[in-house]
Amino acid sequence: MDAAGMGLEAADGRSPAGGDVDAAPVVEDIPADVLALVLRRLDGASLAALGCACSCFHELASDPATWRGICLAMWPSVRDVPCCWDGGGGHRALFADAFPFPAAPAAAPSVPASGSGCLPARLVSAVDLHHGGACIMSRVVDTDTSSDWFLGSPFRVDALVQEGFSAPSPITPAELTLSWILIDPSSGRAVNASSRRPVSVDRKWLTGDIVMRFTVVLRDVALDAAVTCDERYGHVREVSLCIEGGDGGGVSGRDGLAAITAAMAGARQGRGAEAAARLRYEEFVNGKRARKEWKARREGILDLCCSGVGAAAFAGFLVMLTFR
Template sequence: MRPILSSSSPCSGPTPRPTAAKTTSGKETAASSFSDIHHDILQSHILTRLDGPALASASCVSTCLSALSSDERLWADISHSTWPSINAPHVCRIISTFPGGHWSFFTDAYPLLADNAGSPSTAHPPPPTELHRRPSELISAVDIRYRGQLIFSKTAETETETGWFRCSPFRIDMLEPKDAVPTPVPFPSPDDACGDLGDSLRLSWVLIDPEGRRAMNLSSAAPVSIQRHWLSGEVHARFATVLPYGERGTAAERVACTIAVTCGGSGGGAMQVREVSAQVEDMEGTYLNGGDSLAILRRAMEGKRGKKTREEEEGRRRYDDFLERRRERRERRARAEGTLDALCVGFGSAALVAFWLFILCR
C-alpha cells in the first residue's frame, strides 16, 4: 500500500488562500495552486514519468516534492530501467545496503566521472578507515544498446584478493572466448565499413564495490573509436574513461580504462557480440596489473562526479587528449634516445680515432 502523508507531512500545512481569477464573463472563480494537487497523484502519475535527472530537479522545487521524490521505489524503478543488468537478485541486495539505497547508487553510477576523479568526493566522503581499503570483490554490470534497444545485459563478479589477480594484467571479461551473444541487429556489409554502429551503439559498464557500497560508470557511453578488422571483418568498438594515476593525479599522469567490444556476423546476417572486456593502460601503452588498477579504481570510485550533459563529447575529448599526450611523450622519448645514440656514436668514433692516432704515433 502506498503510504499516506499525515497532516504533519511536508506536503501539508496552512491551506493557501485561493486567488481570484476572472472568467471571460467577468465572474470570479477560485484558482487552484500547485499544492492543491493530491500527493498521490503527484507520486503515482507525475513523478513516475520522470527520469533520474528530472526527478532530482523536481526534488529541489519544494519541500513537498523533495519528500515525494525521495521514495525508494521511484529510484529503484529508474535504476532498473537505466541498467537492466542490476536486476540480478544478488546485485539488488547489495544496492539495498547503500546509504541511500537506489538513490545513492544512481548518483554514483549515472554521472560521468569528473576530470579530477581522484579527489575525495564531498557528497559521499569516505571514512578515515576506508582511505586505504581495497575491495575484495568487484561486480560489473554491463548493458549495451543499439538505437535504444537492449542487445546485451550481463553481470560478472571478480575476486581481487589472490596474488594471481594482483600480479597479472588487470582484465575483466564478460564473455568466454568461444561465447557469442546473438542480437537482432543486422551486421553491416563489408562495403558499408562499420555502418551506423558508431552513432547507434551505447554501452554502460557500472563497477560496484559491495564492501564500500560505492559504484561508478567506466564507460564513455558512445564509442571513442570504431573500426573493422581488415582480415576477419569483425567490428571493434572501443569505449574509454580517463582516470588520474598516482596520489597526485596530475594531468601528466593518466590512465585509460578501455572497454573493448567485438562484434561479428552470423550465418543469417545478424550481428553477434563476441567480446566485452575492460583493461587499464598507462601513458606508455602498458596494461597495468590488478593491484595497481584496483588502487586507481578505488580512488576514482570514491572521488568526484562530473555532469551528465554532453557526456559523449566529453568522453571522446578526454580520450583524444590522453592519446595526444601519449604521442607527445613517445616523441620526447624518441628524441632523447636519438640524442643519446648520437652522443654514444660520437664518443665511440672519437675514441677510435684517438686509438688509431696513438698507434700511428708510435
C-alpha cells in the same frame, strides 16, 4: 456582450456575471498518488532535479520503488547484483553514483604502501550493451581482486570473451551504447566506468573486426571499455575493460583498484559531462601520442650516440692494431 469581451473579462480574473473566477489549482492540490504516478514517468536526472524543488517533491522523489524501476530500466543487469546498497540510500544512491561521469581527480590516486588492505577485495561489474535502444547483452561479472595474481597483473575484466553472440541486426557503431558500472560490495559505492557512446572506432585490417572504445579518463589513467565485433555479420566477439596509463601501457591491478576507489569516493560531473569526457579523452590521446613521439626521438638519439661510441671504439681499435 460578444465572445471577445467575455474572453477578456475571463482572462482578467472576472466572470461575465461580475464574480471572480476560481483560482487555478496548485501542485499541492493534486493527490499524492497521482503525483507519484506522474513522477514515475520521469527519467532519473529529471526526478533528482525535481526533488530539489520543494519539500513536497523531495518526499515524493525519494520513493524507493520509483528509483528501483529507473535503475532497472537503464541497467537491466543490476537486477542480478546483490543489493549491497540497501542499507544506505537504496537505488537512488546507486543512480547518483553510477549515472554521472566521474570527475578527474586533482591528484593522482595513492596506492597503500602496506599491500592491498585499503583496496576492495571484490569488484562487481554490471554490464549492459544496447543497440538501437534494445538491450542485446546484460551480464554481471564478479571479480576477486584480492589475489596476488590480479594485483600484479595488468588490470583487465572480461564481460564477454571467446563464446560471443550474434546481434539481431548488423552492428552500427552510432547506435551502440555501453554501460559498465563498477560496484564495491563492501562499501556499496559505484562508479560509471564507460562512456555511453563510443569515443573511437577502429578497424582491425587483418581480421576485419571493429573495435569500439567507450573510454573514461581519470586524470593520468583511462578506463578503457572496448567492444569488438564483426560489423558485417553482427557478431559481438569481446567486451572487456582495461586500464591504460598515460604512456599507453597497461596499469597493474593494484594501481587500477586505487584509481577506481578514488573515483568512487570522488566528485561527479554534472551538466555537459559527456562532452567534457570526450574532450578529456582527446587530450589523453594527444598527450599519449606526444609522449610516444618524444620517447621515439629520445631512443633515436640514444641509438645514434651508442652507434657513434661504438664506431669510435672500433676505429681506435683499428688504429691501435695499425701502429702496434
